[in-house]
Amino acid sequence: MSKTLLEVSNLQTRFKFEKNFRPAVNGVSFSIEEGEVLGIVGESGSGKSVTALSIMRLIEPPGEISGGTVIFRDESSETDLLTLSDKKLEKILGSRISMIFQDPMTSLNPVLSVGYQIMEPFRIHQRLPKREAKEQGINLLQSVGIADARGRFNDYPHEFSGGMRQRVGAAMAIACRPKLLIADEPTTALDVTIQAQILSLLRKFKKEFGMSIIIITHDLGVVAQLADRVAVMYAGRIVENAGVREIFSNPQHPYTQALIASIPRLKEQPERLKTIEGAPPRFSGDETGCAFYPRCTVRQKICRNKRPELEEIRTKHSVACFVAQEGAVNNA
Amino acid sequence: MPETLLKINGLTKSFGARSGFFSANKQRNLALDRVSLAVAEGETFGLVGESGCGKSTLALTIMRLYEPDRGSIFFDGEDITHFDEKALKPVRKKMQMVFQDPFASLDSRLTVEQIISEPLEIHRIGTKAERTAEVVRLLERIGLSAEDKNLFPGEFSGGQQQRIGIARALALRPKLLICDEPVSALDVSVQAQILNLLRDVQDEFALSYLFISHNIAVTAFMSRRIGVMYLGRMVETGVSSEIVNAPLHPYTQILLAAIPEPDPANVSDDLAVKGDIEAISERPTGCVFRHRCPLAREICAAEEPQMREIEAHRQVACHFV
Numbered sequence: 001m002s003k004t005l006l007e008v009s010n011l012q013t014r015f016k017f018e019k020n021f022r023p024a025v026n027g028v029s030f031s032i033e034e035g036e037v038l039g040i041v042g043e044s045g046s047g048k049s050v051t052a053l054s055i056m057r058l059i060e061p062p063g064e065i066s067g068g069t070v071i072f073r074d075e076s077s078e079t080d081l082l083t084l085s086d087k088k089l090e091k092i093l094g095s096r097i098s099m100i101f102q103d104p105m106t107s108l109n110p111v112l113s114v115g116y117q118i119m120e121p122f123r124i125h126q127r128l129p130k131r132e133a134k135e136q137g138i139n140l141l142q143s144v145g146i147a148d149a150r151g152r153f154n155d156y157p158h159e160f161s162g163g164m165r166q167r168v169g170a171a172m173a174i175a176c177r178p179k180l181l182i183a184d185e186p187t188t189a190l191d192v193t194i195q196a197q198i199l200s201l202l203r204k205f206k207k208e209f210g211m212s213i214i215i216i217t218h219d220l221g222v223v224a225q226l227a228d229r230v231a232v233m234y235a236g237r238i239v240e241n242a243g244v245r246e247i248f249s250n251p252q253h254p255y256t257q258a259l260i261a262s263i264p265r266l267k268e269q270p271e272r273l274k275t276i277e278g279a280p281p282r283f284s285g286d287e288t289g290c291a292f293y294p295r296c297t298v299r300q301k302i303c304r305n306k307r308p309e310l311e312e313i314r315t316k317h318s319v320a321c322f323v324a325q326e327g328a329v330n331n332a
Numbered sequence: 333m334p335e336t337l338l339k340i341n342g343l344t345k346s347f348g349a350r351s352g353f354f355s356a357n358k359q360r361n362l363a364l365d366r367v368s369l370a371v372a373e374g375e376t377f378g379l380v381g382e383s384g385c386g387k388s389t390l391a392l393t394i395m396r397l398y399e400p401d402r403g404s405i406f407f408d409g410e411d412i413t414h415f416d417e418k419a420l421k422p423v424r425k426k427m428q429m430v431f432q433d434p435f436a437s438l439d440s441r442l443t444v445e446q447i448i449s450e451p452l453e454i455h456r457i458g459t460k461a462e463r464t465a466e467v468v469r470l471l472e473r474i475g476l477s478a479e480d481k482n483l484f485p486g487e488f489s490g491g492q493q494q495r496i497g498i499a500r501a502l503a504l505r506p507k508l509l510i511c512d513e514p515v516s517a518l519d520v521s522v523q524a525q526i527l528n529l530l531r532d533v534q535d536e537f538a539l540s541y542l543f544i545s546h547n548i549a550v551t552a553f554m555s556r557r558i559g560v561m562y563l564g565r566m567v568e569t570g571v572s573s574e575i576v577n578a579p580l581h582p583y584t585q586i587l588l589a590a591i592p593e594p595d596p597a598n599v600s601d602d603l604a605v606k607g608d609i610e611a612i613s614e615r616p617t618g619c620v621f622r623h624r625c626p627l628a629r630e631i632c633a634a635e636e637p638q639m640r641e642i643e644a645h646r647q648v649a650c651h652f653v
Binding site: 043044192195196199203218223226245258260262263265266269270272274276282 | 519521523547550594595
């Protein structure tokens with residue numbers, strides 16, 4: 001039985017918009033086990049990136065985390081990241097939990113050489129002397145597939161290609177062998193052949209270091225290739241959470257079903273693609289019922305006035321949909 | 333047999349690398365290198381490739397928004413390669429474009445009606461009342477309503493904005509629509525709506541498409557034939573289903589293998605691909621793909637493979653095919 005590494009409960013993050021607060025993450029709960037890869041999928045505005053940033057406490061005004069707990073279990077200690085002092089948090093971020101961003105330039109400083117930046121985690125968290133930090137940095141760059149790492153150590157980020165910058169970003173993130181790596185759309189800005197290389201790198205991290213990974217993406221292909229478990233987000237909430245094979249072969253939420261059915265596939269060329277009518281809501285939180293109600297093809301009266309909670313309908317498969325929950329009861 | 337609407341021969345376009353005033357080094361970057369293709373009436377030709385392969389440059393050169401260095405563009409029976417602006421005006425009426433970022437391509441200070449009727453005004457088509465009626469008809473056709481004509485682009489979702497972009501492109505009843513990554517900026521659930529819409533209006537408006545995307549699955553869904561580009565060169569062309577099911581050029585094979593399939597039962601981690609387009613600072617001699625190609629031999633550096641007809645409707649530029 002593997003150990004739960006991170007447990008997020010009822011996480012709420014909101015942004016001030018004009019005079020009101022708009023919820024971006026509206027009561028999200030999930031957990032991730034050691035060595036597990038969790039994919040969080042959703043469309044723009046679903047709250048998937050805000051969820052990641054909230055775990056890292058990287059939300060800045062006008063945004064704020066307004067509720068919930070994020071319990072991180074590291075070795076014997078157990079801490080709520082949301083209430084930790086900044087000083088203690090700094091010790092954890094970058095060494096025990098780290099992040100890869102969509103645009104690697106977010107995490108790279110353009111006026112410092114790549115070598116200087118790759119040495120930073122070793123110098124700050126492990127307090128290594130410069131010469132040792134440099135050797136470690138070169139090893140690390142080599143391990144993520146940077147050719148001629150020694151020769152390019154003093155180059156600046158702009159002298160690297162987009163794919164190489166993402167490798168450097170990944171290298172920095174894993175420098176201290178974190179227990180948890182959060183990757184927010186790490187391949188979205190990259191070409192497909194480079195994407196394949198980065199995905200393979202993430203797989204290597206999992207396999208070699210037993211790292212847990214949260215991968216945030218809009219791309220169901222990326223999730224299918226990398227994740228063990230998938231959480232589907234819609235309008236600030238998780239609407240379905242299941243193992244990756246289960247979610248693709250037996251999706252229960254109408255949104256998940258429609259999303260999977262609407263992807264154009266290489267080997268199937270239908271006359272028309274299945275679609276989901278309408279568009280994802282731009283703001284959420286006001287609705288009394290299910291946020292997917294306006295677009296749902298199996299909606300019932302109850303769905304308009306009452307919001308379905310995420311409930312386990314079978315082992316390790318939960319869904320927030322009255323129709324799916326009732327179906328599961330009838331089948332049982 | 334349908335007539336050929338668009339025919340490009342050996343189209344070449346380079347951009348000057350910025351160098352100092354006294355610099356003797358006049359390096360040119362080849363964005364398009366002798367590209368040829370033909371699109372028949374009512375047909376969709378798909379162009380795929382990664383960033384820097386020249387697919388967008390090709391679109392803009394066909395639109396004559398870039399001047400080609402060499403080669404020719406035949407469109408609707410005319411050689412438009414050297415047409416001046418005045419001669420191009422009636423040509424552009426027949427050739428319209430749908431862009432990647434719908435919001436950036438719509439003027440946010442104009443109402444939807446002004447946006448869609450602008451091309452009609454420029455070409456002096458109809459009276460004001462007729463133009464308004466046409467705007468309403470187009471809006472209803474692309475899935476919006478008559479009332480939407482008084483709103484501004486910012487009031488619509490990304491998918492709706494792209495619908496407005498399509499309505500504007502259709503206003504002049506063009507023969508050719510060049511779609512440059514038309515769904516790349518859209519959410520997955522909205523992508524399918526726009527792709528279906530583009531397919532539906534194709535028959536009704538008797539359109540030919542040049543459909544450009546980095547996503548092969550999307551391109552294969554839309555297109556009868558596909559061309560694969562790499563570093564400004566066309567490396568393979570053929571019927572969509574054949575390209576997808578039996579790619580011949582090593583680059584096409586790698587591109588297809590790299591796509592993360594939305595199927596967890598089919599996880600692949602055998603990376604046939606190495607290197608990176610941007611990492612190649614100088615244009616290779618011989619084959620453009622040889623630095624990343626698993627099959628590369630001496631001949632690939634010495635001799636540039638030319639596009640050869642391997643079978644009917646199938647051309648490949650590789651020494652080993």
